[in-house]
Amino acid sequence: MSKTITGLLASAALAAGSLATPAFAEWTGGDDLPTNPLSCDGTPLETESVAYNGGAPKDPKAPEGELRVVDVPKLVGIGYFNATSSGVAEAAGEIEGVSATTDGPAQANIDDQITLIDNYITSGVNGILYASNDPVAIAPVLRKALDAGIHVVGYDSDAEPDARQWFVNPAQFNGVAKTLIDELAQQIGEAGAFAIVTSTFTTPNQARWIAEMEAYQAKCYPEMEWLETVEAQEDNILSFKQATTLINKYGEDMDGIVGMTSVATPAAAEATTQAGLCGEMTVMGLATPNAIRPYIKSGCMEGAVLWSPVDMGYAAMHVLQAAAEGRLEPGDTSVDVGRLGTLQIINGSEVLLGDPTVFNADNVDDFDF
Incomplete structure (x- = not known):
């Protein structure tokens, strides 16, 4: 995380008492698509071949030059x-x-x-x-x-x-969901409680990941408690504020926060750091290695999930x-x-x-x- 972003987050923490509490919208599933949770033991699912379903350019012209x-x-x-x-x-x-x-x-x-x-x-x-x-x-x-x-x-x-x-x-949506929930269960326990900070409920990849996470968690970790999912617009300060609000709202009843964006995860780690809860509350999710490296080094995160x-x-x-x-x-x-x-x-x-x-x-x- 850059010094500028870290400074902004620290300033937000100091001013938390004067900031309005972020409004929470209720997660409703994101879309109406069916879920396809992977097996709990990692056995591959059988998949059917799907015909091409994309579009096509109309009379594409060969470019003149580049x-x-x-x-x-x-x-x-x-x-x-x-x-x-x-x-x-x-x-x-x-x-x-x-x-x-x-x-x-x-x-x-x-x-x-x-x-x-x-x-x-x-x-x-x-x-x-x-x-x-x-x-x-x-x-x-x-x-x-x-x-x-x-x-x-x-x-x-x-x-x-x-x-x-x-x-x-x-990565396939159900594969990301399985990795996230399995990692989370390893860190907070199979009966732990967690909340999610995402971008928006309509952002397609995040909506799919969360829907598949919900299905996989219900199938494989039924005692795990899903407290809330909130939006943060892929904004550093808002992600920090949302994570801080979750910490204040649930206290010891929340064992972890999952960030669904490369912004939300390090911001949640910073909120946890500022709250003095490193080692007591888990932060994990999707993030770039450069953004989470300081929090892994400090012991405030065990790890995060992503691709290149x-x-x-x-x-x-x-x-x-x-x-x-x-x-x-x-x-x-x-x-x-x-x-x-x-x-x-x-x-x-x-x-x-x-x-x-x-x-x-x-x-x-x-x-x-």
């Missing part, structure tokens, strides 16, 4: 999407005839994201990469891009499948290029993505990056993102 790609993440200015952008840039740098730029909203705002994408459609780009803030709201502008002959590939958080061609899935966002951005750029060149077509079961080798295609139109990694004291110094 392939111009814009990368529109949920927001810019945080470590996670800085890492995805560096992966996009790395891939573009090794593919001849490709240029890529990143331009996202300053906050995780779907309206701003839609406006940006719409502007790039009219500016004449050949390809759009995106990480969606809302899967339904973003779909019309992505379909507009496809209708304009622009190649569209998502990563990190999806849109409605027919609004893009391919989606680079960092650099690799995800890198894969997304290669997938878009493969689609633009006709090397990746509906019905394919795998795709070659540069230094990552061959990746599997699942669920009709998703390119699976791989299994999540648990970052802990044994390996956190081996990563730099």
Whole structure:
């Protein structure tokens, strides 16, 4: 965590008494999709083959000169999407005839994201990469891009499948859910109580992870108590405030906090540190190793779960290029993505990056993102 962010969080802690208590919205499940919890003992589930369910650009034109790609993440200015952008840039740098730029909203705002994408459609780009803030709201502008002959590939958080061609899935939702709940149970016990700090209830990947976590926890750890799920907009200060409010609200009745974003998890660790509860309350969740390293070193966290966002951005750029060149077509079961080798295609139109990694004291110094 940067000194600036740490300072802001510390200031927020000192001023906690004068800040209004964040409003809590009630978690209702995020979406209406069915869940598919993995087995408690890790036995793989049998999966059926799914036909291609993505969209297609209308009469795509071969670019005159270089392939111009814009990368529109949920927001810019945080470590996670800085890492995805560096992966996009790395891939573009090794593919001849490709240029890529990143331009996202300053906050995780779907309206701003839609406006940006719409502007790039009219500016004449050949390809759009995106990480969606809302899967339904973003779909019309992505379909507009496809209708304009622009190649569209998502990563990190999806849109409605027919609004893009391919989606680079960092890890299967039920796999992330199992890893998070298993790690949490190991740290707080199979009958512990916990709360969740997420971005928004409509953010597609987080909504799916939480829904799958709820199903897996009910199946495999039925005595575990789920206290509350709250939103924090992927904002450092709000995430800190929400975690602090949870600590004050539940006290000793809460054994742990799970962060569902790379912002929420270190902010919850900072709130726990400021409350003097390191070693007494667990903080874990999804986070980049650089953000949680100080808290692992201080003993305030045992670990966190994630994948390489650099690799995800890198894969997304290669997938878009493969689609633009006709090397990746509906019905394919795998795709070659540069230094990552061959990746599997699942669920009709998703390119699976791989299994999540648990970052802990044994390996956190081996990563730099």
